Amino acid sequence: MVTKAARPRKRKIVVRGPGKTSVTLIVNGETHEVLVEPRRTLLDALRKDLGLTGAKKACDEGTCGACTVLLEGKPIYACMALALECDGRTIETIEGLARDAKLHPIQEAFIEEDALQCGFCTPGQIMSVKALLDENPHPTLEDVKRAVSGNLCRCGAYPKIFKAALRAAELLRSRS
Amino acid sequence: MPKVIKTKTEFEGRVLEEYVVVEGEGLSAWDAHVPLQFVGKKTTRVDGPERVTGKALYTFDVQLPGMLYGKILRSPHPHARIKSINTQRAEQLPGVRAVLSHQNTPKISFRRQTFLFDEVVRYVGDEVACVIADDEEIAQDALELIEVEYEILPFVLDPEEALQPWAPRLYPDGNLLGGQPELYQRGDIERGFAQADVIVERTFRTQCALHNCMEPHGSVALWEGDSLTVWDSTQHIFGVREGLARLLGLPLHRVRVIKKYMGGGFGSKNNLGKYTVIAALGAKMTGRPVKIVLDRHEENLATGNRPASVQHVKIGARRDGTLTALELKAIVTAGAYCLWPPSLGGPARELYACSNVKTEQYTVFTNTGPLSAFRAPGYVEGTFAVESLMDELAQELQMDPIELRLKNYTEIDQTTGRPYSTKGLREAYERGAKLFGWHEARTPPAALLSRRHAPKLRGVGMASQIWSGNGMPPAYALVKLNPDGTATVITGTQDIGTGTKTVLAQIAAEELGFPIEKIAIEIGDTQLGLYAPLSAGSMTVASVGPAVRVAAHEARQQLLDVAAQVLEVPRDSLTIADGLFRSPALQKPVAVHEVLKNLENFMIIGRGAREPNPEDVAVNTFGAQFAEVTVDVETGEVKVERIVAVHDSGRVINPLTLSSQIEGGIIQGLGYALYEQRVVDRNTGIVLNDNLENYKLPTALDIPEIVFEMIDRPDFRANNLGAKGVGEPPIIPTAAAIANAVANALGVRIYELPITREKILKALGKV
Structure with a gap:
């Protein structure tokens, strides 16, 4: 992987694998x-x-x-x-996300709004919401929907995921 | 003294009669006017923190020291005989520990129709062999080194074709399950149609839908001496234990099945899977723990589905709307194996007062993946057909769809003649219509043609729901009180994501008078838990909840006995609330732990069992849903704008988790109505969309406005909670309501699910 920052002047080709x-x-x-x-x-x-x-x-x-x-x-x-x-x-x-045994506001909001059922997709949903809120502290409902549109939830917790994301945004704003 | 009685229970459209041992005095349900502290209150999940932090350990997450991984080789052919398997090259791959096939494993009969490793494979995806290796990548590599020689057999994919005498046979006695159709009749169907002024008759088709639980099916097996422990993503730990013990010849006390957290099941995890038995055998052969988890493709091939159906429905009615005859003939695609055929005729038999009814179901074997239960099996499909045709009848009679339904309303279960314990369907229609604005929103069919030129057509529709959800014995629970004033509730049920643990904690807290934080719920372990039925049929709360309540009640009685003696106050004067004893004889409240701590490690153990079901009434759940859709006439896209739902499942215990189930059911119903469909290539029998890229599930962008209310009236006859199930009811009428709304929008009806753009454009004459 060559990233912009890491691009060396003298290009060295490293062969890795097969094997660990x-x-x-x-x-x-x-x-x-x-x-x-x-x-x-x-x-x-x-x-x-x-x-x-x-x-x-x-x-x-x-x-x-x-x-x-x-x-x-x-x-x-x-x-x-x-x-x-x-x-x-x-x-x-x-x-x-949770620091010093204290839940992150997004996690709190997911519990409060019951934005999960089986919980298997939940870590992914929360990370997508985290990425959104890091970037945009004032998301609209449409922003939230787009942010989690790549996260499937077979239990259908979507309406509550939307609510939880908006609630988390509010929580974060009030605490910062 | 235990008493043995016989009880009747309805489970997913079929009535079971079984012996049940009842013990102790039954409790009556809390009175409607008694204020309750926990039951009926919005309560966040007691295991919420584990689930939102990634700490909850699902079967998929279990990693044991020295654990090996299994990968299953599956048939590439829809029907073939295995002539030979050569596993030598696979076995020689470094890191491969064993290769299991019919050549080196016992011949274990599976589901009566096949063997664990059969020499005949009957669908693309059927199990052929399994590699056990140090890591998944190695196992995957080794699968490609197994050489299998197949004798290709003729195959059949279509159920109607499979019924033809010339069709290739999956089994020697033919492709029809049971050798004859399942027949139900009451009254005289011919006479009923002869009495009708109007007859409507249509053929409906529904697709094969795939569960796609987010957590794939899987198991981890560990042997310690002669004892087997299995972590399994299952809806029925005791069922898996029984199956493993039977198939492996083990006594029950040597088999422990554990399931703590689970990523969805929706019916597909009701039964023991082959992968579980293979993991156990593989672990035995290698002397190491073995984990087999299926990948998304296997998940969509081999773990069940809601079967496709063809339903011929015919309804006769008098001019005033009174039904005179109702007939439904269903052909259901079993796939290659079938344990429990869904009952598609259920809604036709039960939904309306009608004295002449006939239902006939052909469950047909085909060379496709096997069916399984899928959230309200049969009723989702059957309701789509019956409620669509009822709408056509209403149009024919120029009646409002609700008026027609009310005209044929029944307070008596039409199949048994028993009155319903409670039935809130009339109220559901009324409240739903009001919430939705039904009478204002409904466009008369005559106005339809003039709207054809609009770029978008709008339509509304509704449908009704009936389902069991009554719960059943046997189910047991223990409540033990710890010296510090906390309580542990122990039972053998499972929380499949519905919120069972939270609801049981509410019930125990209510009955004990303890704060809910003082309650721990221990479930999902056959060795330490007590029997509870499978988490299916919307029956977990109504089966296990009453047992927990009795156990908590018994613990509370013992606690009062002890406290009266320790505190030296009359027992009758004592109450417990918020974890405190109060009595006029006490100067101030005394905490429970203050009493218990004086008694060293004395432990109070309350024991509870689920009471039998009532014999003289029918216990069911009801509901009505209303849909508003817009249809883009250029693209054929259907957008569901809103759904209004009103359901009656007796007392609501947790409005918060219940609302999640209602919304989730509706969203699954929406996917079923519009997007989801397994596609099988007719030339090869290969599933073309066995993945989440091409099998379309509803996403965040497809979600309509959902408004719902519960009737929330305790059913005092149902059980000591007055609560009934709510997992399945909300998915039942959604597709029918959407289909009726689409028909209302277009002025023409689509008789086949899913309602895709192509079908819309065809119906509009555009393609």
Whole structure:
């Protein structure tokens, strides 16, 4: 993965794999070095190598959003990124939201509004809402709908997810 | 002393008669005017924090030390005989620990129609072999190294074709389940039609819909000596335990099934799956824990579906709207295997007063993925057909659809002759019509043609709902009081995402007089829990809730006995509320733990069992939904603008989690009405949209305004809570209401679900 910031003047080609290779992932502020096969997705690295099972694997092919995490602050489907691509980059997962045993306002709002049923898509929904509110503290209902339109919920908690997102925005505004 | 009695229970359209052991005194339901502290109050989920922080451990998340992964090889052919399997190359791949197939596993009969590893495969996706390996990637690689030689057999995909004498057979005795149609008759159907002034008759078709629970089906199996522990994403831990014990020849006390959190089931996780048994066998063979979780494609091939149907419906009525005859003939696609056929004739038999009714159901085997229960199985499909045709009849008679329905209203269960314990359907029609603005919103059919030129057509429609949801014994619970004034409720039910734990905590808190934070709910474990039925049929709360209430009541009685002696006050003078004893004989309230802490580790254990169902009444749930749609005449796009729903499921215990279920049911019904459809290639039997890219689920952008009310009146005959189920009722009338609204908008009716743009444009004569 060559990013703009990391582009070196003297280009060095590094061949990694087949077989396990070392990757540094900065997850929720902590730096982890893991050995993974090049084909391992970020989702599997989080779940299997780091034991962070909050991001869910529901389709593993970028069609449901249950594995949504933030990569450098932007929401991505963790099943669609290779762990290797995220080498040295910062990742935020659902496990990083609650601080000092205190729920994040988005999490509080999800509970208060009952914006979940089975809860399997919930971590992904919350991360999509987080990405929205980080960017836009004053979202409209339409903004919310668009922000979570890539996150499927088979239980149909959508109306309450909308309410929870708007409530969370209010909570965050009142606390900042 | 326990008493053995026989009780009748309706489950998903079928009446079961079973022996039940009843114990102790029954409690009567709380009076409607008694103020309750927890029951009936909006209560956030007791396990909300786990679920929103990613800490809730689903079966999919279980990782044990030394755990191996299994991947299943599935048939690429719709019908074939396995001539040979060569697993040698797969076994030689580093990291592969075992390859299971019919060659090296016991011949275990499965669902009576097949074997765990059958030598005949009957649909694309049928299980052929399983690789157990160190990691999923290795197992996946190894699947490609298994060489299978198939003898291709002729196949049949269409149920109507499958009934033909020349059709390829899935089973030696033919493709019709049970060898004959399921027949129900009352009165004289021919005479009924002879008495009719008007007869309407149509053929309706419904699609095959896929559950697509967000958490795929899966299990983790661990052997410790001769004891097997299985984590399973299931709606029925005790059913899985029984099945595993039977198939593996184990005593029940050596099989433990655990399910703590679960990512949806909707009926597809009612039964033991092959993957669970394979995981157990694989773990035995390798001496290591084994995890098998299905991927999204397998999920859409092999874990069940709402079967496609063809329904011929005929209704006869007098000029004044009185029904004289109702006939429904349904052909249902079982797929390759069938445990429990849905009952499509249910709404036709039960919804209206009619003395001449005939329903006939052909459940037909085809070389496609097997059906399973799917949220209100049969009733969603049957209601679409019957309620669509009732609308046509209303139009024919120039009656308002609600007026026609009220004309044929019944307070008596038409199939048993028993009166309904309570029936709020009339009120649901009235309140729904008012909330919706039905009489103002409804455009007379005569006005339709002139609106044809509008770029968008608007229409409204409504439909009715009947379902069981009465719950049943047996179900048991324990309530133990801890020395610090907290309580643990133990039962063997499961919370499949509906909010069961929260509702049980409310019931226990109410009965004990403890704050809800002092209650812990322990469910989902067969070894430590007590029997509770499967979480299906909208019956969890109505089955398990009453047992929890009795257990809490018993614990409270013991607590009062003890407290009266410790506090030296008359027992009758004592009350418990907010975790405090109060009595005129006490100077100030005394906390429960103040009493219990003096008694060392004395533990109060209350025990409760679900009471039998009443024999003299029919206990059902009812509702009505109203839909407003707009149809874009250029693109054929249907947009559901709003849904108004009014349902009667007895007493509401938690308005918050209940509202989630109502909204969720309606949204699933909307997907079924407009988007969802499994597509099978007719030349190969391959499912073309076994993924979430092409199988269209409702997304955040498809959600209409949803307004709903509950009748919220306790059903005192139903059980000691007065509550009935609410999981399935809201999905039942949605598709029918939307279809009626579309028909109202277009002036022509679409008889086939889903109502796609193509069908709309065809109906408008544009393609």
